[in-house]
Amino acid sequence: MTTVIGAGDRSDARRNRARVLSAAGEAFAERGFDVPLGDIARRAGVGAGTVYRHFPTKHALVEAVFSQQLGELVASGERRMARSAPTDAFFGFLTDIIGTARSRATVCDIMSADASWPRPVLTATVARLHQLLAVLLQAAQQAGGVRPEIGPDDVVALTVGCAAMTAARHDHAAGLRLVRLTLDGLRPSAPGVTEGRSFRDTRGPYPAPACEQCGAALTLRPTGRPPRYCGAACRQRAHRRRPAS
Amino acid sequence: MTTVIGAGDRSDARRNRARVLSAAGEAFAERGFDVPLGDIARRAGVGAGTVYRHFPTKHALVEAVFSQQLGELVASGERRMARSAPTDAFFGFLTDIIGTARSRATVCDIMSADASWPRPVLTATVARLHQLLAVLLQAAQQAGGVRPEIGPDDVVALTVGCAAMTAARHDHAAGLRLVRLTLDGLRPSAPGVTEGRSFRDTRGPYPAPACEQCGAALTLRPTGRPPRYCGAACRQRAHRRRPAS
Amino acid sequence: MTTVIGAGDRSDARRNRARVLSAAGEAFAERGFDVPLGDIARRAGVGAGTVYRHFPTKHALVEAVFSQQLGELVASGERRMARSAPTDAFFGFLTDIIGTARSRATVCDIMSADASWPRPVLTATVARLHQLLAVLLQAAQQAGGVRPEIGPDDVVALTVGCAAMTAARHDHAAGLRLVRLTLDGLRPSAPGVTEGRSFRDTRGPYPAPACEQCGAALTLRPTGRPPRYCGAACRQRAHRRRPAS
Amino acid sequence: MTTVIGAGDRSDARRNRARVLSAAGEAFAERGFDVPLGDIARRAGVGAGTVYRHFPTKHALVEAVFSQQLGELVASGERRMARSAPTDAFFGFLTDIIGTARSRATVCDIMSADASWPRPVLTATVARLHQLLAVLLQAAQQAGGVRPEIGPDDVVALTVGCAAMTAARHDHAAGLRLVRLTLDGLRPSAPGVTEGRSFRDTRGPYPAPACEQCGAALTLRPTGRPPRYCGAACRQRAHRRRPAS
DNA sequence: TATGAATGAGTCTTCATTCAT
DNA sequence: CATGAATGAAGACTCATTCAT
Numbered sequence A, B, C, D: 001m002t003t004v005i006g007a008g009d010r011s012d013a014r015r016n017r018a019r020v021l022s023a024a025g026e027a028f029a030e031r032g033f034d035v036p037l038g039d040i041a042r043r044a045g046v047g048a049g050t051v052y053r054h055f056p057t058k059h060a061l062v063e064a065v066f067s068q069q070l071g072e073l074v075a076s077g078e079r080r081m082a083r084s085a086p087t088d089a090f091f092g093f094l095t096d097i098i099g100t101a102r103s104r105a106t107v108c109d110i111m112s113a114d115a116s117w118p119r120p121v122l123t124a125t126v127a128r129l130h131q132l133l134a135v136l137l138q139a140a141q142q143a144g145g146v147r148p149e150i151g152p153d154d155v156v157a158l159t160v161g162c163a164a165m166t167a168a169r170h171d172h173a174a175g176l177r178l179v180r181l182t183l184d185g186l187r188p189s190a191p192g193v194t195e196g197r198s199f200r201d202t203r204g205p206y207p208a209p210a211c212e213q214c215g216a217a218l219t220l221r222p223t224g225r226p227p228r229y230c231g232a233a234c235r236q237r238a239h240r241r242r243p244a245s
Numbered sequence E: 001t002a003t004g005a006a007t008g009a010g011t012c013t014t015c016a017t018t019c020a021t
Numbered sequence F: 001c002a003t004g005a006a007t008g009a010a011g012a013c014t015c016a017t018t019c020a021t
Helices: A011-031 A039-043 A048-054 A058-083 A086-099 A107-111 A125-143 A152-168 A172-184 A234-239 B007-029 B037-044 B047-054 B058-085 B086-098 B108-112 B125-143 B154-169 B172-184 B232-241 C009-031 C037-044 C048-054 C059-081 C086-099 C107-111 C123-142 C152-168 C172-184 C234-241 D011-031 D039-042 D048-054 D058-083 D086-099 D106-110 D123-142 D152-168 D170-183 D233-239
Strands: none
Touching: A011 A039, A011 A058, A011 A152, A011 B125, A011 C107, A039 A048, A039 A058, A058 A086, A058 A107, A086 A107, A086 A125, A086 A152, A107 A125, A107 B172, A125 A152, A152 A172, A152 B154, A152 D086, A172 B154, B007 B037, B007 B047, B007 B058, B037 B047, B058 B086, B058 B108, B058 B125, B058 C086, B086 B108, B086 B125, B086 B154, B086 B172, B108 B125, B108 B154, B125 B154, B154 B172, B154 C152, C009 C037, C009 C048, C009 C059, C009 C107, C037 C048, C037 C059, C048 C107, C059 C086, C059 C107, C086 C107, C086 C123, C086 C172, C107 C123, C123 C152, C152 C172, C152 D152, C152 D170, C172 D152, D011 D039, D011 D058, D039 D048, D039 D058, D058 D086, D058 D106, D058 D123, D058 D170, D086 D106, D086 D123, D086 D152, D086 D170, D106 D123, D106 D152, D123 D152, D152 D170
């Protein structure tokens, strides 16, 4: 009657939507994407029809669940970026992501490019996460906290791997130790390797993002389309050299 | 058309068993455990009944496929143990295991304790693998090639994680670099990171069939939304008592 | 936002009722009786509950829609009866009825006795239509404008058939020509044709759970094909006794 | 073992396919296209899965049922064409078609262009039926047994209308009388019309199929693509005059 | 024996109907 | 009183598993 906030949101609808979302999150975490919708509905204490009113397909429900988690993750990453030193922000963010992964169907399934679950609509959020990771990585590298040969795709793969590790190691503390061990490999400390040659001393640095025209280093911003050129002049020059088509 | 005479029968059966096993291996690798048995049969060029003659359940087929892979792996590990220096044997074996993981359904799904697929019969083979890992680990630690605080379960979890990494990183060479980076963390070196969170919450059960205001019994209809109040009067009364929010 | 004062209420309700009725008419015409009630409500710009306030079931809504159309039709027929020569009135009325039928769900579906839609309440209006047709028919026959052997039921069937014709012939003018051709057959003139067939057959019930050969009790599993024999021996015996076919 | 006829057809499969087809035919006839597949399966005495083995979707089942009926119809029409006088063949064929229509879901629903049920695959059979109708019509017209202004589309619409008539008139004999009455309107007898102008005297003849290039009369064959030109010469000439595109 | 047909429990999804707001 | 959220029975379809041929 008096609530003017929100458009057409009724309190019961809001409550049920939240319950479904939460129940679905739990169910996916415990039993994977294959959990029947009926079970989710029962767990949420609502009818199957209610689930369908809020999420027109099972797919949409999956998207909503992970979109929320990804959104929270991105927000937390941006907060870290604003408040912490670059290296702390980077490692803290990775740990945040990995921390969400103690379950069967995880953010990482969504994050890695070849997930078994198709997820068209999430593309935008996932892209934002990837971009944020790239920005944090670059900053940490410039601060000297991360080895220069690491690239953004490496970070994604490492995250996915660490998530799998924590899921596989039932002792939580031990899982964290392993993650720390793995992530520490990213730092430029790099001491003695007993046998076999290590990756650390055999590879040159990872190419940093550079202007495709003049090669100048590019600054990645946390939002917006990632730059290809260092400025309007180079963009125009590149345009002139492209075939007419 | 007609079975030729007596003698050859057994070899027929053996050949079919092998074809099914190989078709199942490919199918699981390409499409995961959810691939229908009918597809596997078709791919093997046999009838569904033939699959069931050799493997009484789908579960048994999965077991057979991975039992074979695990067996080969164990054999290779034992060979390494016999022929190489302890540390080389250890790291080489890990790399072997991880190398089998570039597919949708992997040895690691079977190997890790919380695999999505239950696997009673495999326990023996998996246990043998775990034991072999433990032995190799201990030898490498005694040789000073692996940090002493690492335990056998850590190794399993690391393997699973590395398998996920290589699956996530589409550039194969880059994937290998990441794996080496991670495994190098096991060698004598050292520091530390942050914490993660998780998203969950729980809800109470659905209300019993009595008016929440006056307690009168409510009539439940087979269709439509279940009532909370016995009528408009009680509903209004309950509404008035609710906080404004 | 807030209902203005007291007086206007009834006119609101009347307006909504009319909107629902009109929306339902359009929806039925375009998409048939299977159109969901929610779509009708949306088209009418009201909530589903409002539809139910005015029409307690979907059935009632269908009745109301066609009752209105039938009422208009009957009124027009009575006007014709009063103002035209008997034969003109008769043929004019038939043409009126058929003219309403250029859609998916038609008056004729309601009018014919074996309509797909059950319609108890409409009986009165339909009966009135039938009676009017009978009166007009009799008058036209007495005036010598219609063959004497035609009965009221024939007229109903012809009307239904002509409605189907016009719906099937997309060229409207051509449809009208066909209708006229058909109705002209009612005027004094005359000859005859052949027979049709139909495709049917029936089957006995499913076998009881005992071996068909030796009568032993059979164990039914919850899945898989139910057994007919207790084992391979009986199956083979039964097979031998079967005719070669 | 010895049956060599047919490829991969097992007797039980053949039997079940026939039972499903027959059960579906009955069910559609009695209760329309909306009958649940489960009911059809139960009526056929088989499981739902068996229906799906033979017909991958409900749509496919509908197609199969009516494809069979249409096929029989076309065959009977071709037999009539070969054995009877043109006019008899024409009217006999129409009566055959109409005779199949004493039910809820009929060949005519399939035959008329705007049926509510989509039917892509049937297009070929329906086209063949239409063509056969056109051939028979032309022959009957040339024999002087059918009025010249009638066209093939008129015949289709009349058939649909007559089918609706017989379905509406429960007394079968009376239904046949009405059909005869209607079809007789196609004969060139055409006597007295009391009031109103009749279609019979107001319209010119229907255009006969003619070569699009030279206007010569075209002979329609019962099979193959209907001709547009009277021969290769006219086809070539028409081709030359077409824009290059 | 190998083949592939038959089975039915279980999944996703729709929609007429009822009630909270 | 109007709105639209919640409900659950029912329908189309899949697939592991078992048996007739």
